[in-house]
Amino acid sequence: MSGSQALTSVSSSRERELAGFAALGARRLFLLGGVALILTGMLFGDIFAVFTLHQNAAQVGANLAAAAQAALAGNRQVVLANFKNVGAFLENRGTKVDTHVHIIDFGYLALMLAILQPWLVFTESVKRKLAWLFLTGAWLLPVAVYLIHYVGLARSPLKTIGWASIAADFGGLLVIIVTFVCLLGLWRHFRGKLAGPPDTLLADRSTEGRMLFAGGIALVLLGFFHGAYYAATDLYRHEAQDYSLLARMSAGAAEGAGTVVEEALAGYGQLQGTKAMNIAAHAHSIEFGLLAITLAFFQPYVRLRASWKRLWAGVLLLGSLLLPLCVLLEMRFGLVAGGLADVAGLLIIFALLAMGIGILRYTGELDASVRPTSGWGAPR
Numbered sequence: 001m002s003g004s005q006a007l008t009s010v011s012s013s014r015e016r017e018l019a020g021f022a023a024l025g026a027r028r029l030f031l032l033g034g035v036a037l038i039l040t041g042m043l044f045g046d047i048f049a050v051f052t053l054h055q056n057a058a059q060v061g062a063n064l065a066a067a068a069q070a071a072l073a074g075n076r077q078v079v080l081a082n083f084k085n086v087g088a089f090l091e092n093r094g095t096k097v098d099t100h101v102h103i104i105d106f107g108y109l110a111l112m113l114a115i116l117q118p119w120l121v122f123t124e125s126v127k128r129k130l131a132w133l134f135l136t137g138a139w140l141l142p143v144a145v146y147l148i149h150y151v152g153l154a155r156s157p158l159k160t161i162g163w164a165s166i167a168a169d170f171g172g173l174l175v176i177i178v179t180f181v182c183l184l185g186l187w188r189h190f191r192g193k194l195a196g197p198p199d200t201l202l203a204d205r206s207t208e209g210r211m212l213f214a215g216g217i218a219l220v221l222l223g224f225f226h227g228a229y230y231a232a233t234d235l236y237r238h239e240a241q242d243y244s245l246l247a248r249m250s251a252g253a254a255e256g257a258g259t260v261v262e263e264a265l266a267g268y269g270q271l272q273g274t275k276a277m278n279i280a281a282h283a284h285s286i287e288f289g290l291l292a293i294t295l296a297f298f299q300p301y302v303r304l305r306a307s308w309k310r311l312w313a314g315v316l317l318l319g320s321l322l323l324p325l326c327v328l329l330e331m332r333f334g335l336v337a338g339g340l341a342d343v344a345g346l347l348i349i350f351a352l353l354a355m356g357i358g359i360l361r362y363t364g365e366l367d368a369s370v371r372p373t374s375g376w377g378a379p380r
Contacts, residue, residue, distance in 0.1 A: 026127030027117040028359070031298060033135040034110030035356040038291065039349060041104035041142075046345045048096050049338070056093045060086055061269050068249065068261045092149050099146040104287070106138035106175065111294045113182055120185030121192065130178050137174025144168035204300050208313040212296035215317040219289030223324070227282040234278070241271055274331050281328040288320035288348065295355065302358035309358070312351045319347030 063082045070078035113134070117127060144167035151164040158166075245268040252260030295316070302309055322344035329337040 024128070026124060026131045027114050028301075028362075029128065029131035029135065030110045030114035030117065031301065032356065032359060033131070033138070034107045034114060035352060035359065037103050037107030037110060037138055039107075039352050039356065041100055041102075041107060042345060042349050042352070044103070045100040046342055046349070048100060049345075050342060052096060053093070056089050057273075060089045060093075061265075063089070064269075065262070065265055068265055072261065095145055095149045099142045102145060103138070103142040106141070108290065108294065109175070109179065110134065110138065111298075113179070115294070115297055116182065116186060119189045120182055121188040122185050130181060133174055134178040137171040137178070140171030141168045141175065142171075144171060204297070206299055206309075207306070208309040209296045209299040211310065211313045211317065212292045212299070215313075215320070216289040216292030216294075216296065219285050219292060219317075219320055221289075222321075223282050223285030223287075223289060226278075226285065226324075226328075230278045230282065238271060238275055242268075245271065270331075277327055277331050281324040284324040284327060285320075288323070292317060292320060298355075298359070301362050302355050303361040304354070304358040308354070312354045315347050316351035316355075319344040319351065323348065 063085045067079045067082035067086070070076075070082065113131075120127060122130070144164045147164040148162065148168070151162050153159070153162045156162045156166075245264045248264040249261055249268070252264060299309060299313075304312070323341050326337045326341035326344060330341070
């Protein structure tokens, strides 16, 4: 081996060796970034639910009722004005929901990419750059989506797309590029049939890891069963009611029957609320189940006492079960169930925050204990 080749080999080995100890290695960047994204998204969702969601829905309902009354009176201008208001309220709600969903989904994707890091055939330096690029896009997109309602088309070079939308698209492009490159690195690993590095995270069998894994599977199954039950018993009936109520509204407006229109509007609002609650409960149960399963792999990186780790795992699972259940009961028990759902969301936030603090406290003991003596990542 020539001197330059030996130097390159030693440098490469040293880089892989240090990667496990790096305070801001790619895996920890993805892990901490993912937890931060999910925490922010859930906190934003709780604030939005308390201060915006219900008030927004009330404004939409009030404007629809006013539009129906104006249609009965033949006042075209008032009808148009109310529908314009409805569009503005729906856009406001839509951008907030999109912000909440995207930031949490990017958090999940970051956690998945954190799991895959040892199998990506790139240098640690490239992995770190990919992690920073991903996190840049993952934060840029939801922030830009949030601003769409407020920025609009002001000073935009395009007639139909504002600066906030352009920034959101750029953030999404960054996330897509990084995900594609990571998949390419994974493909290179399997194509080269390389032996992966020893990974204690995937081999962990701690109590809290088993709790989160089993609880996450149970939550996913509950979400699937609820979705199947709703589809089999209520979905098609609700779709038929949807069409029927809209037809009654139109017929009542044409005949000048104000009472019929008001009854149809009230029924339509209740129907939409029921559908939304069922869909939200179904989605949240599966979502939190996947979160618990993913976090189960990272418990060795949570530097807390075993009793505290078990406690926070239990708190996360409790909140993950209560939140979709309380969301499902909102139509029957109103604000009481809604308040309990918000409390359940806070339990999940507290548990995630505690795990995030534990990950920040981690200083590399696990990496030191599993440092290979031969093969991938071993010093030469």
